Amino acid sequence: MRYILFVLLCTLYIKPAIAVPQITSRSSADILREAEDYIIVEPSHSYRLLRQVTTITNLSPPQQIRWHLIKVRSAIATNNFGDIEAELIALLALQHHSDFQKRLASILSAMGIALRRLGYFTQAKAFYTCALDHKITEKKRMALLINLAVLSRHMNDYVLAKQSYREARDIAQRLHHERALANVNNNLGTLALDEGNIELAEKYYREALIGYQSSDKRSGNITAGTNLLLIFAIQGHTLNFQRLISPISTLVDAYPDESKKALLLWLINANEANLGKPVPQSTKNELVSAFESLESVKLQILIERYLAPRVHVNVIPGKSPAQLAKPAPVWLKARNFCVKP
Numbered sequence: 001m002r003y004i005l006f007v008l009l010c011t012l013y014i015k016p017a018i019a020v021p022q023i024t025s026r027s028s029a030d031i032l033r034e035a036e037d038y039i040i041v042e043p044s045h046s047y048r049l050l051r052q053v054t055t056i057t058n059l060s061p062p063q064q065i066r067w068h069l070i071k072v073r074s075a076i077a078t079n080n081f082g083d084i085e086a087e088l089i090a091l092l093a094l095q096h097h098s099d100f101q102k103r104l105a106s107i108l109s110a111m112g113i114a115l116r117r118l119g120y121f122t123q124a125k126a127f128y129t130c131a132l133d134h135k136i137t138e139k140k141r142m143a144l145l146i147n148l149a150v151l152s153r154h155m156n157d158y159v160l161a162k163q164s165y166r167e168a169r170d171i172a173q174r175l176h177h178e179r180a181l182a183n184v185n186n187n188l189g190t191l192a193l194d195e196g197n198i199e200l201a202e203k204y205y206r207e208a209l210i211g212y213q214s215s216d217k218r219s220g221n222i223t224a225g226t227n228l229l230l231i232f233a234i235q236g237h238t239l240n241f242q243r244l245i246s247p248i249s250t251l252v253d254a255y256p257d258e259s260k261k262a263l264l265l266w267l268i269n270a271n272e273a274n275l276g277k278p279v280p281q282s283t284k285n286e287l288v289s290a291f292e293s294l295e296s297v298k299l300q301i302l303i304e305r306y307l308a309p310r311v312h313v314n315v316i317p318g319k320s321p322a323q324l325a326k327p328a329p330v331w332l333k334a335r336n337f338c339v340k341p
Contacts, residue, residue, distance in 0.1 A: 046070060095335060131144050149187060154296065193231075222248065238275055266307050288313060
């Protein structure tokens with residue numbers, strides 16, 4: 001009965017991949033509207049769509065602000081950071097327009113996430129703190145608190161991370177915001193996993209997956225699903241792993257995120273090892289290469305700690321960006337907002 005219930009909870013509704021339409025006869029404004037429509041439920045579609053347009057000089061400044069913001073958000077959601085600094089610079093070039101100020105909280109949130117992923121932790125924290133000082137809606141405050149909590153974990157400030165998640169969860173419950181609750185549960189699961197509490201991590205990840213399924217967010221399904229697969233691989237629960245791997249791998253294969261694909265390779269081979277199957281040397285070499293593609297040092301640490309011994313692969317996590325204290329990039333100094341006197 002327990003396994004039947006689990007299958008019901010973890011069976012995902014998988015939509016067919018949406019083909020990017022031909023855009024030769026479509027206006028940039030139409031493309032922008034479609035990209036904004038998809039940014040929550042399928043950011044990979046937004047990412048592909050926007051990057052087929054080479055120039056947006058025909059758009060008004062307010063539309064250009066929206067365009068660059070959605071490009072940043074879609075890059076973040078799909079872990080594609082190759083051209084994200086150019087988009088941040090383009091956003092900063094528009095900071096004197098009134099629409100920039102109207103969208104400042106959303107811009108600060110997106111720029112904070114991008115700066116964190118680029119390793120500028122101190123600057124990212126300053127942006128989140130600045131945004132939280134503004135008069136903003138509860139929904140925006142909730143999102144900023146979640147982002148601050150994620151950053152705090154990467155800065156090894158677990159006290160602030162848990163405090164921020166609790167505040168965000170309280171708001172999400174008041175707003176009945178299922179997707180945000182799923183996000184918080186997923187991240188609380190990761191905090192528990194960092195601290196070695198596997199059972200608590202599994203509880204949070206299960207709740208996160210159910211919440212993401214309810215909100216029909218594909219990237220959330222992937223994140224919570226791969227995290228739950230990681231738990232099953234750690235526990236050696238091969239039957240649970242086999243029941244969840246098919247829908248999650250289908251989603252990952254159709255999603256433009258090399259980090260998720262790298263993680264999936266590690267998960268599949270860890271499960272093979274749990275089944276008693278030897279991992280060939282050629283696959284071990286692929287795992288070493290995939291390790292470098294994992295999205296963060298924190299994830300590398302978890303993989304090195306829990307999965308590498310199972311597949312008999314030696315890997316060394318990179319140095320945490322929190323230890324590098326990277327100075328602010330030159331282009332960021334051009335801002336005229338969130339500047340301390």
